[in-house]
Amino acid sequence: MAVEERGSVGPQRLVGAEGDYDDQQLEASLRPGTLHDFVGQKRVRAQLSLVLEASKLRGRTADHVLLSGPPGLGKTTLAMIIAQELDVPLRISSGPAIQHAGDLAAILSSLTHGEVLFLDEIHRMSRPAEEMLYMAMEDFRVDIVVGKGAGATSIPLDLPPFTLVGATTRAGLLPGPLRDRFGFTGHLEFYSVEELELVLRRSAGLLDLTMTSEAFTEVASRSRGTPRIANRLLRRVRDWALVHGVERIDARAAGSALDMYEVDARGLDRLDRNVLSALVNKFNGGPVGLSTLAIAVGEETETVETVAEPFLVREGLLGRTPRGRIAMAAAWEHLGLDVPEHAAFKDPALKTALATEPDSEDPSST
Numbered sequence: 001m002a003v004e005e006r007g008s009v010g011p012q013r014l015v016g017a018e019g020d021y022d023d024q025q026l027e028a029s030l031r032p033g034t035l036h037d038f039v040g041q042k043r044v045r046a047q048l049s050l051v052l053e054a055s056k057l058r059g060r061t062a063d064h065v066l067l068s069g070p071p072g073l074g075k076t077t078l079a080m081i082i083a084q085e086l087d088v089p090l091r092i093s094s095g096p097a098i099q100h101a102g103d104l105a106a107i108l109s110s111l112t113h114g115e116v117l118f119l120d121e122i123h124r125m126s127r128p129a130e131e132m133l134y135m136a137m138e139d140f141r142v143d144i145v146v147g148k149g150a151g152a153t154s155i156p157l158d159l160p161p162f163t164l165v166g167a168t169t170r171a172g173l174l175p176g177p178l179r180d181r182f183g184f185t186g187h188l189e190f191y192s193v194e195e196l197e198l199v200l201r202r203s204a205g206l207l208d209l210t211m212t213s214e215a216f217t218e219v220a221s222r223s224r225g226t227p228r229i230a231n232r233l234l235r236r237v238r239d240w241a242l243v244h245g246v247e248r249i250d251a252r253a254a255g256s257a258l259d260m261y262e263v264d265a266r267g268l269d270r271l272d273r274n275v276l277s278a279l280v281n282k283f284n285g286g287p288v289g290l291s292t293l294a295i296a297v298g299e300e301t302e303t304v305e306t307v308a309e310p311f312l313v314r315e316g317l318l319g320r321t322p323r324g325r326i327a328m329a330a331a332w333e334h335l336g337l338d339v340p341e342h343a344a345f346k347d348p349a350l351k352t353a354l355a356t357e358p359d360s361e362d363p364s365s366t
């Protein structure tokens with residue numbers, strides 16, 4: 001809901017990590033289909049490959065897999081790859097779609113032997129469904145309750161063995177008992193610029209684009225560590241090149257295209273930059289309260305906190321302290337300014353407060 005009310009940011013933020021309708025079409029065609037084509041995430045890939053290989057050797061269904069990590073890093077892609085590598089059918093559903101235990105029972109009872117069931121946003125499943133899932137995961141069995149009140153009886157139902165692949169952006173919200181029932185948990189990390197270059201090279205090949213190495217670096221550097229954003233920016237660069245009649249895209253062309261869309265060299269968009277420049281120019285680098293900062297940039301407090309701030313914190317441009325938001329040294333540098341002598345981030349008391357601040361990666365929305 002907040003997404004529609006973002007005001008100047010607009011509903012589709014070019015550097016937003018969440019997928020939108022426009023992305024879906026392109027993403028389907030750019031999704032790697034094998035573990036081999038899946039770029040980066042070396043550790044998760046190696047571990048997963050072992051899990052899949054072992055299951056094939058034993059001739060048993062693979063352990064349940066939980067994939068966690070921020071949006072756009074490849075959870076859905078990996079789920080599809082798992083089914084592909086195991087050479088079994090894939091069933092897709094999601095937490096929000098399963099509001100009653102009956103919804104889950106219907107899905108589970110229609111699974112075929114060895115099938116992969118992908119449950120996206122698994123942290124958003126209802127409680128009763130979740131409890132049914134515990135038993136299904138562990139014993140491949142569910143109890144179906146028939147009737148109501150005193151006359152209700154539960155009928156045990158055996159399920160074919162299946163592999164559950166759960167995905168969540170909020171692993172911390174997953175109840176312990178559910179987390180424990182996964183044989184393997186893979187946490188996806190943000191991608192390096194080099195890894196994103198590989199993602200982009202592959203996508204450019206599929207889209208039939210000719211680009212220089214430097215152009216890939218240019219786009220990758222602006223993609224916020226996220227393949228989804230990289231592919232989306234690539235699409236904008238493609239449009240720009242088409243309209244300008246550019247056949248061979250070099251760094252300058254890619255840079256001009258993305259400058260035009262107001263995505264800067266570090267992947268900050270207009271909102272991010274407004275927040276940063278208000279913090280630096282109007283408040284001398286803080287500390288300043290979130291709501292005051294929001295008023296200064298003419299945005300809702302929530303927008304600043306959930307849309308702009310997580311990335312600015314991640315990039316070490318902005319710090320959250322109990323006394324308010326402060327600009328870090330990199331903020332002045334990014335805006336091409338000199339760091340003032342008495343900047344708040346140099347205050348030892350605030351520095352300590354920074355370190356003890358709880359993880360601010362997770363947007364505090366529900």
Ligand SMILES: Nc1ncnc2c1ncn2[C@@H]1O[C@H](COP(=O)(O)OP(=O)(O)OP(=O)(O)O)[C@@H](O)[C@H]1O
Nearest residue numbers: 027030031038039071072073074075076077227228
């Ligand atoms: N490792 C990768 N290699 C190549 N392309 C990738 C990789 N990871 C993601 N992508 C690309 O990024 C797009 C988004 O990935 P995906 O849909 O799997 O993200 P997600 O983690 O499921 O996001 P969400 O949390 O929003 O559901 C995919 O269409 C795919 O093309």
Ligand SMILES: [Mg+2]
Nearest residue numbers: 075076077120
């Ligand atoms: Mg997904």
